[in-house]
Amino acid sequence: MTLKSEKSSFFYFSIVSNILILFSNFPDFNPENAKECNQETIFNQHLLVCALQEISALFIGLGTSIHHLVGDSSSGLLNGLFSVLIHPCVATRLSGAWALRSLCVALPSEAHKCVERCVGAFDLMKASPDAVAGYAAALAAILGAVRQMPLGIPYATGKVWKMLSIGF
Amino acid sequence: MKCLMFLQAYIALVEKMGPQWLEKNLEVFVNHVLELVANPKAATTHVDAVYSRKCVNFILRRTVGRLLGEKAQFSALKVLSSIVLKQMNSIGMFLFTVA
Numbered sequence: 001m002t003l004k005s006e007k008s009s010f011f012y013f014s015i016v017s018n019i020l021i022l023f024s025n026f027p028d029f030n031p032e033n034a035k036e037c038n039q040e041t042i043f044n045q046h047l048l049v050c051a052l053q054e055i056s057a058l059f060i061g062l063g064t065s066i067h068h069l070v071g072d073s074s075s076g077l078l079n080g081l082f083s084v085l086i087h088p089c090v091a092t093r094l095s096g097a098w099a100l101r102s103l104c105v106a107l108p109s110e111a112h113k114c115v116e117r118c119v120g121a122f123d124l125m126k127a128s129p130d131a132v133a134g135y136a137a138a139l140a141a142i143l144g145a146v147r148q149m150p151l152g153i154p155y156a157t158g159k160v161w162k163m164l165s166i167g168f
Numbered sequence: 169m170k171c172l173m174f175l176q177a178y179i180a181l182v183e184k185m186g187p188q189w190l191e192k193n194l195e196v197f198v199n200h201v202l203e204l205v206a207n208p209k210a211a212t213t214h215v216d217a218v219y220s221r222k223c224v225n226f227i228l229r230r231t232v233g234r235l236l237g238e239k240a241q242f243s244a245l246k247v248l249s250s251i252v253l254k255q256m257n258s259i260g261m262f263l264f265t266v267a
Contacts, residue, residue, distance in 0.1 A: 041259055043207070043208050043211060044255055046210070046217055046221055047202045047206040048252060050205050050221055050228070051251050051255075054232065054244075054248055055245065055248050055252070057229060058232070058233070058244065058245050058248070059245075061233065061241065062238065062241060062242070062245070066245070069242060069245060069246070075249060076253050077245070080249050080253045080256065081252070083252075083253075083256045084252060087259075
């Protein structure tokens with residue numbers, strides 16, 4: 001935006017506001033796949049979104065000291081975060097992806113494991129569009145967080161990512 | 169506006185009762201606040217749902233995030249993850265991923 005002139009910025013602003021007006025006039029609020037899930041799932045998605053947002057904030061606040069909690073398999077923290085990625089509602093899947101991103105920023109040593117698990121699940125659950133969208137969101141979120149990790153990710157992992165995105 | 173009123177009430181209550189009380193009743197409090205947002209009346213329209221989520225997030229941030237120490241935040245994290253697991257179990261999706 002800084003490279004553009006003021007006039008084109010105004011033009012850009014009008015385009016974005018038109019898009020906003022267009023989409024805010026849609027009357028229904030239900031998710032696009034409301035038929036597939038029952039009413040309870042639709043209302044419980046808000047609960048899950050709030051819980052995951054708070055989990056993300058706690059991850060960022062606590063930093064590397066969460067390692068014993070993540071390593072402890074009895075708490076089921078990682079399993080819970082990964083299971084959210086196949087939820088039928090979009091908002092929950094995206095919050096799950098954000099929570100994983102926060103986990104990887106707080107604990108960079110987990111990033112590679114998370115990526116491997118996502119890629120494995122991606123191949124395993126190709127048939128379900130929800131799962132593909134969820135795992136793709138998680139991969140994209142972790143990839144976006146690589147710049148905040150001091151160690152980065154291995155070169156080969158990036159290649160696996162690229163091959164995966166070409167495959168789809 | 170309704171959201172803002174209950175937000176202020178909850179935060180004032182918890183700040184008045186203090187961190188020790190919150191630590192003792194953490195599970196009850198977190199469960200209760202999260203159930204508020206799952207109530208169908210909190211999400212009659214899409215905009216209402218967004219406001220309710222923001223309010224509940226703010227309550228949790230102001231109470232769990234600010235009042236509690238590191239050790240209590242760990243137990244908060246455990247409580248939250250058990251809530252997520254319970255929810256995913258209730259819609260029958262958890263076992264599918266682990267297998």
